[in-house]
Amino acid sequence: MAEFLLTDANVAHHVLPKIAAWQSIPTLVLDPGESLKSAETLFQVWNWLSTLNASKTDTLLALGGGTVLDLAGFAGATYKRGIQLHYFPTTLLAMVDAAHGGKTAINLEAGKNLAGLILQPAPPVTYERTWLSTLPERELRSGWVELFKHGLIKEFGLALWMEPCSFRELPPQDLLERGIAIKSAVVAQDPQDKAIRQILNFGHSMGHAVEAASHPTDYPLLHGEAIALGMVAEAYLSHHFHRLSEPSMSFVVRKILMEFPDLQPDFDFFQLLPYLLQDKKNPAEGLKMSLLRALGEADWGVPITLEQAEASWKFVRTLWNR
Ligand SMILES: NC(=O)c1ccc[n+]([C@@H]2O[C@H](COP(=O)([O-])OP(=O)(O)OC[C@H]3O[C@@H](n4cnc5c(N)ncnc54)[C@H](O)[C@@H]3O)[C@@H](O)[C@H]2O)c1
Structure with missing residues (x-):
């Protein structure tokens, strides 16, 4: 059984170069960045695999950040109706x-992530913290945000553990493992993302809209980073329109502001609106978000009006003096 590396x-x-055993594996090296998650690159990967006569029993190894893994997963799952996959994440966010x-x-x-599927079982994952x-x-700091989120939605002790850490340094191995365990446990309860898995979207309804709106600008x-802003907006919503206490909202806001003082949330709410409205997780009748009930506890499917979402974005912009 052959192996191919993306x-x-x-x-x-x-x-x-640190993985000696892989130097002779057929390898497709893509231009880095979000733009590799495109239909064009997907076709490129399919064609590359078919040119090399990859068969269903062969394995596509994906070495990289979330972009490479997302693309490899989709390409591998659909090429010949599915070949073997193995993920090797190299960014903190992907790990x-x-x-x-x-x-x-x-x-x-x-918008982002509009074509894809959920693999079951999920591919095996192997990583080295030293990578x-x-x-x-900037990428390291961005990865810490999801780790922090895992604590906020499921285990306040993890978020507390992170409070004195700098997001500019490598997380300790045990912290990394704890964050991964939380994500895996939530996914195991609801692999198809119909219910509790949606708590992982805390910060993402607003965050994805911010990310998409930022892409055509000079400051993508x-x-x-976008999820960090989204988490502040949604902490505001969690407090004002759900059950999160004010001190708990402040805990989230304080840490994000401390780690990301340099962000520039320069978009008006109307620039976010098209992306918020076409978020596939929102039913036609309005916005539904995953919000915090308390630190370490989250609910999903909380109805939020556009006026409330707009107020949360104003709150974010005021905090960053925009
Ligand atoms: N499938 C999921 O459940 C899921 C969850 C969260 C995010 N995502 C997706 O993940 C993507 C973001 O992933 P990301 O933040 O890893 O971005 P990325 O894959 O673009 O990697 C970030 C940058 O770091 C570089 N890089 C990667 N590893 C490196 C290393 N060890 N040393 C030096 N440079 C390295 C990459 O080339 C790239 O320039 C988004 O597209 C997002 O939608 C998917």
Whole structure:
């Protein structure tokens, strides 16, 4: 059974040379970045696999961040109706989040992750914390956001543990493992994302809209940066329109502001609106969000009006003096 390796140019430069056994595996190296999650690149991967006569029993190894894994998962699951997959996440975000749970996707013009599927079982995951040593600081900080979120929705002790940590440093191994365990446990309860798994979307309804709106600008936000802003907006909503106490909202806001003082949330709410409204998780009648009930506890499907969402975005912009 043959193996094929999908990665991007940065990872091929920084991480691949550390894995001696892989130097002779057929490898497709893609241009890095969110743009690799496209229909064009998906076709490129399918054609590459078929040119190499990859068969259903062969394995596609995905070495990279969430973009490479999302694309590889979709390409591998659909090529010949599914070949074997193995994920090797190299960013913090991918290690604690994207590699687990089987979600795959590419982006369409209308927005992020609009075409994809959920793999069951999810592909196996192998990682080395030391691979993170070459990750740019901005990417590292972005990955911490999902780790922090895992604590906020499920285990306040984990979020407390992170409070004194700097998001610019590598997380300790045990913290990393705890965050991964939380994600895996939530996914195991609801692999198809019909119910409790949606609590993982805390910060993502607003965050995905912010991320998409930022992409055509001169200051495109990283996924985790957009989710950081989304978490502040949704902490506001959790307090004002759900059950989160004011001190608990402040805990979230304080930590995000401390780690991300440099973000520039310069968009008006109307720029976010098209993305908020076409979020596939929202039924036609209005917005539904995953919000915090308390620190370490979250609910999903909480109805939120557009006026409330707009107020939360004003709150974010005021905090960052925009
Ligand atoms: N499937 C899921 O459940 C899920 C969950 C969360 C996010 N995502 C997706 O993940 C994507 C974001 O992932 P990401 O933040 O990992 O971004 P990414 O894959 O773009 O990686 C970030 C950057 O770091 C570089 N890089 C990766 N590893 C490196 C290393 N060890 N050393 C040096 N450079 C390295 C990459 O080349 C890239 O430039 C988004 O598309 C998001 O939608 C998916």
